Amino acid sequence: MFLGYTSGVGKSARMLDEARRRKERGEDVVVGATQPVIPPAVEDLLHELEVIPLKTLDEMQVMDVQSILGRHPQVCVVDGLAYHNHPLSYHTERWEDVKELLDAGISVLGSVNLQYIDGYREKVESITGKHVAEVVPLEFLKSAAEIEVVDAPSATLLQRAGKFPGPAGETQEHPAAAQQQKLAELREMALLLTADIVDHQLKTYMQSHGIEQPWGTQERILVCVKAGADARQMIEAGQRNAERFRGELYVVNVRQGERSSKDEAALEKNLQYARAARAQVEVLEKEEWTAAILRFAHEHRMTQIFVHHSRKESWTERLFGSGVDRLIKSAEGIDIRVFPR
Amino acid sequence: MPENSRQGYLKLLLGYAAGVGKTYRMLEEAQKLKQQGVDVVIGYFEPHDRQDTMDRVQGLEVVPRRKFVYRGSPFEEMDTEAILRRKPQVCVVDEFAHTNVPGSARAKRWEDVRMLLESGIDVLTNMNVQHLESLNDAVWQFSGVRERETVPDWVVKEADEVVMVDLPPQALLNRLTRGVVYPQEKAQQALENIFKEPTLVTLRELALRQTAHEVDIRHEPQDVSGLSPLVRDHAGSSTSKGEATDRLLIHITADPSTAALIRRGRRVADFLEAECFAVFVNTVEGLHSLPGPERQTIQKQLNFARNLRIETRILEGEDVAETLVGFARRQGITQIFLLRARERSRPAAFGRNLVQQIVWLARDMQVTVVAEHRRG
Numbered sequence: 077m078f079l080g081y082t083s084g085v086g087k088s089a090r091m092l093d094e095a096r097r098r099k100e101r102g103e104d105v106v107v108g109a110t111q112p113v114i115p116p117a118v119e120d121l122l123h124e125l126e127v128i129p130l131k132t133l134d135e136m137q138v139m140d141v142q143s144i145l146g147r148h149p150q151v152c153v154v155d156g157l158a159y160h161n162h163p164l165s166y167h168t169e170r171w172e173d174v175k176e177l178l179d180a181g182i183s184v185l186g187s188v189n190l191q192y193i194d195g196y197r198e199k200v201e202s203i204t205g206k207h208v209a210e211v212v213p214l215e216f217l218k219s220a221a222e223i224e225v226v227d228a229p230s231a232t233l234l235q236r237a238g239k240f241p242g243p244a245g246e247t248q249e250h251p252a253a254a255q256q257q258k259l260a261e262l263r264e265m266a267l268l269l270t271a272d273i274v275d276h277q278l279k280t281y282m283q284s285h286g287i288e289q290p291w292g293t294q295e296r297i298l299v300c301v302k303a304g305a306d307a308r309q310m311i312e313a314g315q316r317n318a319e320r321f322r323g324e325l326y327v328v329n330v331r332q333g334e335r336s337s338k339d340e341a342a343l344e345k346n347l348q349y350a351r352a353a354r355a356q357v358e359v360l361e362k363e364e365w366t367a368a369i370l371r372f373a374h375e376h377r378m379t380q381i382f383v384h385h386s387r388k389e390s391w392t393e394r395l396f397g398s399g400v401d402r403l404i405k406s407a408e409g410i411d412i413r414v415f416p417r
Numbered sequence: 418m419p420e421n422s423r424q425g426y427l428k429l430l431l432g433y434a435a436g437v438g439k440t441y442r443m444l445e446e447a448q449k450l451k452q453q454g455v456d457v458v459i460g461y462f463e464p465h466d467r468q469d470t471m472d473r474v475q476g477l478e479v480v481p482r483r484k485f486v487y488r489g490s491p492f493e494e495m496d497t498e499a500i501l502r503r504k505p506q507v508c509v510v511d512e513f514a515h516t517n518v519p520g521s522a523r524a525k526r527w528e529d530v531r532m533l534l535e536s537g538i539d540v541l542t543n544m545n546v547q548h549l550e551s552l553n554d555a556v557w558q559f560s561g562v563r564e565r566e567t568v569p570d571w572v573v574k575e576a577d578e579v580v581m582v583d584l585p586p587q588a589l590l591n592r593l594t595r596g597v598v599y600p601q602e603k604a605q606q607a608l609e610n611i612f613k614e615p616t617l618v619t620l621r622e623l624a625l626r627q628t629a630h631e632v633d634i635r636h637e638p639q640d641v642s643g644l645s646p647l648v649r650d651h652a653g654s655s656t657s658k659g660e661a662t663d664r665l666l667i668h669i670t671a672d673p674s675t676a677a678l679i680r681r682g683r684r685v686a687d688f689l690e691a692e693c694f695a696v697f698v699n700t701v702e703g704l705h706s707l708p709g710p711e712r713q714t715i716q717k718q719l720n721f722a723r724n725l726r727i728e729t730r731i732l733e734g735e736d737v738a739e740t741l742v743g744f745a746r747r748q749g750i751t752q753i754f755l756l757r758a759r760e761r762s763r764p765a766a767f768g769r770n771l772v773q774q775i776v777w778l779a780r781d782m783q784v785t786v787v788a789e790h791r792r793g
Binding site: 224270 | 580581583584588619621622625628629635688690752757772784785786787788
């Protein structure tokens with residue numbers, strides 16, 4: 077699956093170039109669907125490949141699934157997954173046709189834009205203001221054997237659209253900053269979506285091979301809140317850090333012994349605050365504090381733990397160190413950030 | 418003095434391993450530019466004996482490499498001076514992270530590229546994510562490979578565009594076994610080295626996230642209004658949402674893990690758009706009073722920090738913790754970065770080790786303790 081953040085990033089060219097190389101290596105490749113408008117560079121690539129034309133039903137262009145199944149190539153190229161089929165077609169959406177090809181043992185090279193992915197469609201719409209009717213389920217994208225992001229700088233796109241000089245061109249009118257800003261947001265979204273899918277694959281691989289992943293590829297912040305202390309500032313810092321790193325935020329409390337109703341209320345306030353900060357909140361049940369925090373941190377691949385400074389120093393702490401000291405001593409590969417109370 | 422007042426445009430293609438198609442993509446782009454009538458030359462490229470790549474050079478002007486002999490062996494490097502004389506509009510340069518042979522005018526290829534940019538030449542170049550300085554320890558930790566050729570993060574930050582060159586790891590492994598990436602015997606070696614699937618997947622994820630970050634910092638809403646990407650303002654990166662600016666202080670010691678601490682601190686400061694300082698607290702008077710090896714180590718760490726554009730300071734004081742925290746307080750530091758104490762430096766009961774002392778003294782600020790990274 078070739079994922080692009082908008083049209084014009086070069087998905088078709090990249091995909092057909094791969095189809096060409098596969099054909100050169102002796103694979104049986106056909107093109108099952110092309111885009112309605114074909115740029116010259118793509119046209120050249122298509123000349124080198126066998127194309128099964130789209131069928132026209134009531135002025136609607138649909139993929140000729142029966143012909144492809146009959147021809148039964150090794151690889152079929154489907155340029156553009158987000159298309160409605162004719163209402164009377166067997167499948168109402170093209171991605172369902174693709175599923176049928178896959179079920180028949182045909183490998184598919186497909187392309188899709190971020191704006192059609194379920195769950196991203198609304199986000200893209202809020203940025204671009206453009207509504208699209210077609211949708212491809214996120215799960216279908218995730219189920220792809222391989223996903224490749226087709227990245228291109230937004231400046232190049234605007235330049236292709238004739239609005240911006242080439243890198244070597246004379247400085248002309250600068251593209252609308254707003255336009256570039258929108259494209260950048262979409263671009264970042266597509267890259268992070270791919271990173272999340274890749275991360276999921278990595279986790280699955282590690283688990284199936286019984287390997288513990290020692291190091292997070294993504295920043296994950298664990299904020300430890302206690303009953304008696306106001307953790308608002310620490311949660312705010314956690315939220316801000318998670319945002320800057322495009323990471324994840326967790327807030328946990330370790331339940332220890334009986335609590336006064338005053339402590340209980342203070343804790344609930346902290347947890348509410350954490351939920352408002354869109355943190356994943358958990359209360360861990362009775363266990364030694366340091367052990368509970370570390371176990372949770374390792375299970376969830378944390379990279380940073382936020383905790384409050386010790387308030388006072390008791391005799392036992394002088395002798396054996398505070399909980400914070402023990403955490404610092406035992407945390408492998410995790411930063412411990414201690415906050416003022 | 419540069420003849421041209423306009424700084425060249427730097428476009429960086431970011432990949433995650435040899436063979437993902439960085440050179441190929443770069444040459445493809447050069448061909449397109451040439452078709453559009455742009456004066457483009459190849460300043461340096463590595464054919465890697467890959468046919469597909471070599472085909473892409475057809476018709477492009479190549480500036481011959483500088484050939485020379487160093488300690489009796491012949492070497493070839495990019496001929497920066499020849500490119501400057503030729504003065505094309507766009508120059509294509511492979512392997513941005515490359516270290517030049519000793520005795521070259523500049524130690525690193527990225528420094529050569531900066532020369533080209535300063536003279537107004539636009540540059541198209543590429544590197545892998547594992548060459549980014551701040552990721553060096555992380556990469557070593559999960560891959561076991563210590564990358565020697567690194568590029569400071571600020572150099573990448575100065576690029577006008579960073580674009581990801583993606584390829585699924587399985588496709589890359591297929592290429593490798595087909596012998597497209599390396600000749601057979603080297604391919605075998607590579608498979609046992611960095612080309613393990615989980616390593617590649619991890620590197621790929623890092624590259625995707627790094628590119629997303631590079632896109633993010635270049636296009637923050639406040640940054641683009643009326644600002645041309647060709648003339649970027651380097652004068653201090655202010656925070657975008659009106660928060661108080663974070664100020665990070667890294668504590669430099671002779672501990673060998675200090676380099677990792679500096680990298681980590683730099684990376685966190687970059688993401689938080691914080692100012693970054695580093696200090697060494699000397700308990701004796703003058704650096705020269707330190708024993709030779711320790712003095713050299715400290716100087717090396719301070720230099721390393723300065724190369725990553727961290728402001729450094731040497732303080733003198735009998736009590737390290739008090740001197741450090743006092744300085745932090747005076748400078749309005751919001752976060753101190755420390756290395757975790759090593760086991761052997763842990764004193765007996767009733768005494769605190771240095772980390773505990775600093776954490777205790779700096780209760781009014783944030784203190785981040787970084788564990789030295791271990792492998793396995």
